[in-house]
Amino acid sequence: MEIRYxxxxxxxxxxxxxxxxxxxxxxxxxxxxxxxxxxxxxxIPVNEFYxxxxxxxxxxxxLNAETPQRPADVPDYLNRPAYGKxxxxxxxxxxEDELCDLEIPHIADILRVFAHRTLEIYKHPGIxxxxxxxxxxxxxxxxIEHPHAQIYAYPxxxxxxxxxxxxxxxxxxxxxxxxxxxxIEVECSKRExxxxxxxxxAPAFVPYYARWPIEVHIYPRQHVGMLYELDxxxxxxxxxxLKSLFSALDRLYSFRMPYVMVIHQAPAGRRKxxxxxxxxxxxxxxxxxxxxxxxxxxxxxxxxxxxxxxxPEDTAxxxxxxxx
Amino acid sequence: xKSEGREEPQRPYKLGQxxxxxxxxxxxxxxxxxxxxxxxxxxLTDGRRVFLYELKRDGNGxxx
Numbered sequence: 001m002e003i004r005y006x007x008x009x010x011x012x013x014x015x016x017x018x019x020x021x022x023x024x025x026x027x028x029x030x031x032x033x034x035x036x037x038x039x040x041x042x043x044i045p046v047n048e049f050y051x052x053x054x055x056x057x058x059x060x061x062x063l064n065a066e067t068p069q070r071p072a073d074v075p076d077y078l079n080r081p082a083y084g085k086x087x088x089x090x091x092x093x094x095x096e097d098e099l100c101d102l103e104i105p106h107i108a109d110i111l112r113v114f115a116h117r118t119l120e121i122y123k124h125p126g127i128x129x130x131x132x133x134x135x136x137x138x139x140x141x142x143x144i145e146h147p148h149a150q151i152y153a154y155p156x157x158x159x160x161x162x163x164x165x166x167x168x169x170x171x172x173x174x175x176x177x178x179x180x181x182x183x184i185e186v187e188c189s190k191r192e193x194x195x196x197x198x199x200x201x202a203p204a205f206v207p208y209y210a211r212w213p214i215e216v217h218i219y220p221r222q223h224v225g226m227l228y229e230l231d232x233x234x235x236x237x238x239x240x241x242l243k244s245l246f247s248a249l250d251r252l253y254s255f256r257m258p259y260v261m262v263i264h265q266a267p268a269g270r271r272k273x274x275x276x277x278x279x280x281x282x283x284x285x286x287x288x289x290x291x292x293x294x295x296x297x298x299x300x301x302x303x304x305x306x307x308x309x310x311x312p313e314d315t316a317x318x319x320x321x322x323x324x
Numbered sequence: 325x326k327s328e329g330r331e332e333p334q335r336p337y338k339l340g341q342x343x344x345x346x347x348x349x350x351x352x353x354x355x356x357x358x359x360x361x362x363x364x365x366x367x368l369t370d371g372r373r374v375f376l377y378e379l380k381r382d383g384n385g386x387x388x
């Protein structure tokens with residue numbers, strides 16, 4: 001295991017060959033995330049649980065990472081130990097319960113567990129960014145069906161976050177206004193791309209610049225950078241919007257919609273001020289129609305230019321029509 | 325489309341006004357208490373740990 005730096009893309013790449021052996025779509029009776037009473041292969045040795053967090057059996061980053069051999073001769077070739085942490089957040093002991101099937105207080109508690117894990121993991125010196133995400137469905141790479149999220153703690157600030165943080169900072173310096181707060185104001189007043197804005201819900205909208213055929217961003221109304229800074233209504237509003245959105249996505253094409261959900265929090269630098277950053281969730285859906293997947297291909301992979309077959313305003317109308 | 329946002333006034337944002345607390349250890353403990361959750365840690369035979377989050381309940385079984 002090691003990380004290597006790509007100087008052309010200014011990004012780190014993680015190598016973990018042992019992950020080739022990881023559990024791949026096991027039958028439900030062999031699910032590692034069901035309470036142990038239901039499975040002989042269980043990672044969670046209790047008869048029942050509310051929310052469980054397991055250290056990943058096949059991590060890409062570990063706290064006791066070995067120092068890799070230095071590359072010889074080429075000074076531009078950098079590598080480092082794959083220092084960090086990988087955890088799995090299992091939403092409930094029940095194999096069938098997707099996030100949107102859970103009660104609102106349970107979803108709010110999952111968000112609180114995300115917040116607590118973030119704080120706990122940042123206690124380890126050298127962790128530069130804690131990233132939380134859910135891959136739902138094998139179409140987006142999920143290898144275990146039991147609903148769960150993942151936490152990756154990196155020893156560097158990931159490429160995407162570096163750019164996003166810089167953009168938030170520039171926007172705040174130019175206008176004196178947080179870009180997230182400004183988006184909430186614009187999207188909730190123009191309503192062209194708005195999906196959810198009810199009392200008790202965090203605003204959800206298709207971003208003006210959506211890259212995916214279905215892409216939704218959810219912003220808490222409170223200007224906070226990290227989950228743990230949310231107040232009580234803030235957790236409930238996010239939970240309400242997640243349940244409402246994911247239930248709607250399942251209704252859209254009448255099947256369990258695969259998606260990737262990511263949580264963008266501010267980093268936890270003690271010396272840096274990230275007060276310009278606005279916590280938000282991003283959801284990407286790979287289906288461009290009910291039976292056609294969007295693949296990342298030449299333009300997206302080779303040039304970083306996303307090609308989207310639908311205008312964000314039309315996606316928003318389509319999604320708003322299935323919100324209850 | 326859902327409409328009518330939460331009626332609280334949106335907080336005005338000024339650069340540098342809202343600093344993030346960065347004392348992670350103290351924050352983690354106080355956050356868990358505020359969240360009404362209890363944490364139990366179990367070790368697996370391969371050395372990995374499992375963090376079990378349960379609802380904090382009073383003597384009558386109600387969530388605190």
